[in-house]
Amino acid sequence: MANTQEYVRNKEGSKIGKIVVDRDLCIAAVSCIAVSEATYKLDDENKVVVTDANAADDETLIMSAESCPTKAILLFGTDGTQVFPK
Amino acid sequence: MADYRYLIVGGGIAGTTAAETLRKADPDATIGIVSDEPYPFYSRVLLSKPAFLLGKQPFDSVWMKKPEWYGENRIAFLGSKTATALDAHTKILTLATGETITYEKLLLASGVHSRTWEIPGAEKPGVHYLRTLDHAKAIIDDLKAGEKKRAVMIGSACVTFEVAEILRTVGVEVTEVMREHWFWQPGLSERESKIVEKHLIDHGVTIIRDTEVTEVLGDGKVEGVLLKDGSIIACDMVFAFIGVVMPTGWLESSEIALDRGIVADEYLATSLPDVWTAGDAARYNDVLLHDRVMMGNWMNAREQGEVAAENMLGKKRRFELVSFHTSHGFGNMIGFAGDGRVADDRTYLYRGDEASGAFGRIIVRGKVIVGATMVNRIPELGTFVKLIQHGVDISAKHTELQDPNFDLKTLLPSA
Numbered sequence: 001m002a003n004t005q006e007y008v009r010n011k012e013g014s015k016i017g018k019i020v021v022d023r024d025l026c027i028a029a030v031s032c033i034a035v036s037e038a039t040y041k042l043d044d045e046n047k048v049v050v051t052d053a054n055a056a057d058d059e060t061l062i063m064s065a066e067s068c069p070t071k072a073i074l075l076f077g078t079d080g081t082q083v084f085p086k
Numbered sequence: 087m088a089d090y091r092y093l094i095v096g097g098g099i100a101g102t103t104a105a106e107t108l109r110k111a112d113p114d115a116t117i118g119i120v121s122d123e124p125y126p127f128y129s130r131v132l133l134s135k136p137a138f139l140l141g142k143q144p145f146d147s148v149w150m151k152k153p154e155w156y157g158e159n160r161i162a163f164l165g166s167k168t169a170t171a172l173d174a175h176t177k178i179l180t181l182a183t184g185e186t187i188t189y190e191k192l193l194l195a196s197g198v199h200s201r202t203w204e205i206p207g208a209e210k211p212g213v214h215y216l217r218t219l220d221h222a223k224a225i226i227d228d229l230k231a232g233e234k235k236r237a238v239m240i241g242s243a244c245v246t247f248e249v250a251e252i253l254r255t256v257g258v259e260v261t262e263v264m265r266e267h268w269f270w271q272p273g274l275s276e277r278e279s280k281i282v283e284k285h286l287i288d289h290g291v292t293i294i295r296d297t298e299v300t301e302v303l304g305d306g307k308v309e310g311v312l313l314k315d316g317s318i319i320a321c322d323m324v325f326a327f328i329g330v331v332m333p334t335g336w337l338e339s340s341e342i343a344l345d346r347g348i349v350a351d352e353y354l355a356t357s358l359p360d361v362w363t364a365g366d367a368a369r370y371n372d373v374l375l376h377d378r379v380m381m382g383n384w385m386n387a388r389e390q391g392e393v394a395a396e397n398m399l400g401k402k403r404r405f406e407l408v409s410f411h412t413s414h415g416f417g418n419m420i421g422f423a424g425d426g427r428v429a430d431d432r433t434y435l436y437r438g439d440e441a442s443g444a445f446g447r448i449i450v451r452g453k454v455i456v457g458a459t460m461v462n463r464i465p466e467l468g469t470f471v472k473l474i475q476h477g478v479d480i481s482a483k484h485t486e487l488q489d490p491n492f493d494l495k496t497l498l499p500s501a
Contacts, residue, residue: 025143030467031385059270071150
């Protein structure tokens, strides 16, 4: 993948081990930030970055990825399999 | 006659989210989606973005669901089918082909259409709209050849702003012709608009205000436009971004309550039994704004699809969301939260410094904020959403709200 940023997640009990933001796809619609302000923010280039990969529970994290109108957020399980988008 | 327990009209974000929600909760139910487009669910938001329209990212990134998703989830996708009549007593939906479909519960998530431009010559190739994937494909094809030199854009809002930047990026001359006195009126105040207009003008866009095009000229293709005052602008592309309409005609015989959209309560239930609505087509009772509103944005449509589906499943969930959206162009980012309409019962507070380009308008009704538009003040968008959501009494805080250094978060109830 081209311009992606990976964030490792090691939240206890979570099935999600990694959040990936595809910066080429991100259009700063900021729906993910609305779902979880504790997880994401916009950087100086108006692209989403993860500020705390462990802030949200799994359900909120999946919801934040689902809310993205360009599927710029990818989630991977602790076993490495892609959880979203499927 | 086909028969579905849950039938959805509309295959966009509202309808597809509803189908997904219904399937999760009811694994055995029959679910059908009727769409007047041939395509599986795609990202309407992406259609006006530069990387997509200029082919810098794969075309396939537009798909939000693959065709096989429907089969895997046993959701019947009835594409290229237009609904023409609804009978809520017999629970029958009629399609343009004459086919009929029966349902137990129906969701109308049919969205809005581009307003059709009804001036002479508007049917010529080279006159573009941008609402559907087919519209986007036509623009992509027209730009790909690299032969287009001059565009005229009609209308002044999000899509105009975004497409103007895209056209300038590829060296197409742009003349913006608008009825409005300032760009993005009334969505932005004149003071905010001046910031946006400066960027348009600095990037070579010519703005012609307070007028309209009366005819598209050319022999078989676009060669120019005629303005009301008789002047002619030569061009080879025209973008008719003249607004959207909810096609209500097909629903009139159903006697469903209509008011430019489909009228719904806070549960997104319409006036007809077992019929709900969601997304851009819904004029719903907004319990946070205490008003009946239509909101045309992605987040709103997604959440409404979910809430409507839950209510179709027998729950009683109110729709409560302060929706927002953003628009980008020429290095600017503009955010809209809540109800941005201008009305007699509202007053306006201004925040920030116009010269710096980070400037916004806060829309106040009585003691509370109902909406905000933020030009290059995006980090504050989330706080405005919360201030609207909680109905925070700001009647004694007007001075603070207008101080760009004042931390808005301290007004939130938890703070």
